Amino acid sequence: RLFDTLASVYIKEEIDARRVFNMDETSFESSKKSHRVIAFRGSGNVWSQEVHPSFHLTIVACGSADGLVVPPVFILPGKTVRLNVMANCGVSGAAVAMTDSGFMNTTLFIRWLAFFASSVPATTPRPLVLIMDGCSSHYSSEVITAACELSILLVCLPANSTHLFQPLDVAVFGAFKSKLRPLIHSFISEDGNYTIDKENAIRLAGIAWENCNFPFNVKAGFKSCGLFPLAKEKMEESLGHYQRNGTPKDLGIAAWLHVKTVVQQELLVLSPPREKSKTRTTTTVGDRLLTHQLLLQIAAEQEDERTRKRQVKADARKRINKRQKRVEEATV
Structure with a gap:
């Protein structure tokens, strides 16, 4: 169904790689109430602590099949933010937003659609195709109205399939996190801190963003997922790989799986319930040593x-x- 929907849109609107985008959110680092200690196995003297922020930071990412990268939006929890929170962010055009929880909501998503449309060059023909997951904040009557006014066609991925068909999940976020983790550890060793404030979190995320080769990776992600160029074979290959849990195609089915199939198809007769013995086999201990x-x-x-x-x-x-x-x- 996803293939048929995209094929219809691509043909009807004569869509090229410049006009197909994927949008998704990722987190800077999960906020944890408990602390972890990192040590070598068998160590008797452990004191190093894992760093973590005291808040949730959501990073909104978006890129096209042609390699155009929309500046990120950093979502922070709360209602106010320091004026210099973006002073050290090296990503041109990046923005910061606030919600009560630090996660995307419908109101903010509508604002982000306007930000997205203004970030795409005016020379790029409209409408734009925006592929995204089916999160509740991404889909409402208000969102659809705003998207129509901005000449954006929204395409929602099937449920529980973003790890298969979402270019950002497949090819971008892994590289981004691999660049971000060393920066966090360097921040620990330089300043001796075990937590990160909002300004430094955005600064480190900006450095990782600039160094994760986003344009190349997002283009490769679209191709790998079969979303652009549209390729049903690649979609089926990704789905088959997931259904096999990564095992080779020629791997035989284990004997116990055959047995499981037979059991599911046959009628099983349970033995009659065993009568409980009324004979007491326990005793009250009380204060005795038995x-x-x-x-x-x-x-x-x-x-x-x-x-x-x-x-x-x-x-x-x-x-x-x-x-x-x-x-x-x-x-x-």
Whole structure:
């Protein structure tokens, strides 16, 4: 269905690589309440701590199949921000936004669509095709209205498939994070800090952004995912690789999987439930210290008690039977 949708749009609007974009969000680093300690296995003296920010920073990325990179937007939590928060960000045209949680929401996404449209050169023909995931903040009547006014065609990827068909996930974010991690560790060693403030987080993210070869990687991502040039074979290859969990095509199915299939198709008859024994096999410990001999003694006492109770019940049944017999004889 994704292939058919894109094929229809590409043909109808005569779309070229300059007009196809992918948008997604990633995080700077997860905010953690617990602390991790990094050490060599077997070390008896551990004190190094893993750095983490005290807030959530979302980075909005977008790039085209032609290698055009839209400046990033950094989303911070809260309502106010320092005036110099972007002073050390080396990415030209980058912007910062605020939400209560630090994540994208519908209102901000509508504002981002206008930012995106203004970032694409006016010489690029419209409409633009924007491929994205189906996050709730990306899809609403207000979003569709804003996109129509800006001449943007929105295409949502199938659920749970972004790791297969989203160019940013496939080819860009991995390279970005691989550049960002060493910068974070260098920040630790230079300043001796174990947390990062907002200004430095944006500064480090900007450096990683500039050095992750975004234009080349996003072009390769579009091609690898089969989104542009549109290639159904590559889409099916990605899906098949996922369904096989990365195993080779010629790998045989394990014996237990065959057995599992048979079990699923056959009717299984369960054995009747086992009757529970009323014999007590436990004892109350209380304040006692129970040795093996004492446990044997308790077990023997319990058995004697059960025998006595059975005898009492048997005697009671005999008396009832005799009483009923006398009543019947008197009636006759």
